[in-house]
Amino acid sequence: MIMYTLDRFARNRYDSAIYKAKLKKNGVRVFYAKQPMPDTPEGIILESVLEGYAEYYSENLARSIKRGLKENALHKIAMGSLALGYKIGENRQYEIEPVGAKAVQAIFTMYAEGKSQTEIVDWLNNNGFKTSRGNSFNKNSLGRILRNDKYIGVYRYDDVTIEDAIPSIIDKPLFDKVQSLLHHNFASRARNKAKEDYLLSTKLFCGHCGSPMIGESGTSKTGRMYYYYKCAKRKRGKSCEKKVEKKDWIEELVVRYTVSHVLTDENIELIATRAMELIEKDLQDTSVLIGLQGLLKDTNKKIKNLMAAIEQGIITSTTKERLEELEQERLNIEGQIAREEMKKPLLSKERIVYWLTSFKSGDIKDVEYQRRIIDTLVNSVFVYDNGDKGRRIVLTFNVSGNNTLTIESSDIEGIAPPK
Template identity: 45%
Template sequence: MGVKKQGPFDESQAQPCVIYARYSSHAQRDASIEQQVADCEEYAQRNGLRVVKIYADRHLTGKNDKRPQFQQMLKDAAHGHWSYVLCWKLDRFARNRYDSATYKYRLKKHGIRVIYAKESIPDGPEGILLESVLEGSAEYYSANLSQNIKRGMRYNALACKVNNGSMPFGYCKGPDGRFAIYEPEAEVVREIFRKVSKGTPFVDIANSLNGRGIHTKRGGLWGKNSFHAILHNEAYIGVYHYSDVRVEGGMPAIIDKALFLEVEQRLKTKKNPQGRHRENGDYMLTGKLFCGLCGSPMIGVAGTSRSGELYFYYSCNKRRVERACKKRHVRRDWIERLVVQAALDHILQPEVIQWVADSVMAYQERAGNSSVLAGLRDDLSENQKATENVMKAIEAGIITVTTKGRLMELEAEASRIRDAICLEEASLTHIERDFIVYWMEQFRGGNVESAEFRRKVIDSFVNAVYLWDDHIRIAFNYSGKGSAVDMDIIMETEAESFAGPGCSCNAPGTPPKHTNPNSEMGSDLCVFSSSDRH
């Protein structure tokens, strides 16, 4: 993956980027960061990029997002001052391949791409599709995690000790390894529960906390969606929970059970506990649907018919804001079902499935050559040599406090390195080719009426949709022949779209499935066929 190479470097025309570097092994030196930055700067110079800032996390794992510089980078991305995040290799951005897709999506919303100086991985349509396959395999391969690590975590859980994971707001790790109350945050938790029990809106609670300079556990601002995890977390009434281990009284309580149950009941009876988000108000094509007439994004909005019924639809943003486009609105449910059915018809072809399988296998072969894993194994080999030298000295009669202390240090270091190797190997899950084909084939039996299924299809396969009043073009997440399809359509008029029940026209229904792309859809509202518009 990379950017388009430029001619002679002209800094005034260079695109801005930032560098993110990270290392986690205790045996790695600062030179590791410096080498990453040097390689990234060389890549930037070669590809016409201008480095405006460097973010670096030292001694921090990439398995989660508890990285101060990483979080600061995500926060700064919202300002839109740069176009690329440049990393040394894939595992520097996120060692967990499944989390990587989440972080890249957050950056993509701000128009920012992640590129790598020392690794070639697709960041175009193919990259999106490969990441979808990897995400889909996660649940099937969780059993590959190290048994030693899982056994140790379960032992900690049975003793009600802190395991890996996010620390609940209001708690810290005590000297005995168990949860302890962190009073400055605990008082905030009590305040949140008290205010919610009295009916204070979430947005007012968030404004109050932000106004006093009180931040979330990750150092961010509070929002109306910040309270769900807190208000439903039994930890605050003293219940320790990890995996299948649940121990009442296993950790100190911050609030009493009566208040917790009162808040829980209020949230159940409150129709809209998280603010203005309405049921069925999700728009799956957001960021992917564009007006064919002017190229502007089509955004999701809601409207009310004459009968008072609420309808959801997409509208050309240029028409809404500037009144400068004639593109008609389109009903959300209709266009999303149309796109999903077209994706299923055109993606699930034997040659496409085989291409995806080949691409994922090639990606895994590259990812398996982990530089981090190789470095850890070298560290363990050096540790073993040093241990052998100390043992030879002891066997020769050199038994001193220094040799004994050095031997204990080496043994402790070897244990830490083995744990790190175990974690790294667990993160490099291998997906069999048969599973990749199975993952693709399972879409054939999906229910287009299921919102969850439609979202999965759109996120996995659809790259962009361009909509005119008489035809549609859908670009998919793979390249080559057939990577886009054009279809003629006949849409209902805007008057029909929002007339609602009781009028002379019908509300648009779901376009029926079709096996022949040249066949009519059998609907009074829409007819489409494949056409060559290349």
């Protein structure tokens, strides 16, 4: 998703954080097309802190909804859609369905023997097997089946896990072999994907012409893939002499210098103070909360009157409907009030300091860590060619005050730019 400005896409930073956390969970990243230096750069850091909390809160909420379903899980009752090879027997518990079970055994055996997913899918379809929903097989259905530990008897629901609770279809050694093969294949795919994720997109600029630098990949004569950023103007074939920058090198360098320059104890204190100022400003505006409380009072009064009428025997056909309507309304208002009140205890200065301090100790080679640092703390990076092999790099950070850093090639010895 690309946003055109730094304006939040929700009415306040709390909602914005909650939406962003939800998007992230579904694999959507938010980019800003324009990235001007905001009036209060700490707002971005605050938003990032809030995002972490929103994730935590929405998970808690989901957990309490699931609590009721967990009761079922403890009795090993079949829930959700049925996996291939099972049917629901007496007392709503799992039993083996022989035809599906045969397909499952074939899938595991063939995969362990090194057959390709296409070969397995073709074999299943040619022999008339169907998925649990009665469809033909495709590669997606295979992945789900190969990872499902129900087949070795594990009952799983939310955080309830009970071993040997279901009749097993696959024996443990075969299952383990398949898992290690899957892990190996998945890990190599993930490595390639991470390489293609250009963390400095929209933040890296050509110092010579001011154009953004765009992520690009290519294959060398020896067949090796390489990844770099290229000046957009030069990419379009126009005249700019800026050399390309190797992706890993520039990203790691930016992260390294950002952590050491921005996350000093002094700066952390300053950022936390400013973030708290923003929070307090938001909290001073209690008009929404007061309005909601008024609404709740009205609704309660209406419900009370209706109940009194019912007790006196005054019931029309619409009374019950109206009561349900009012009760739903009350539930909605209570939810909104809870969300407004959640803002208050959500953050203290200590928590922000703690969060920012924990930022310092990440693994510099870890892509997720690099992403968090760049997304949160880096505003822009301008890179200039400087002499034969050298570079000059000007970093601007999302903090007020002393927010730029210039690195010359002599400062970046040991991690010299590639040729």
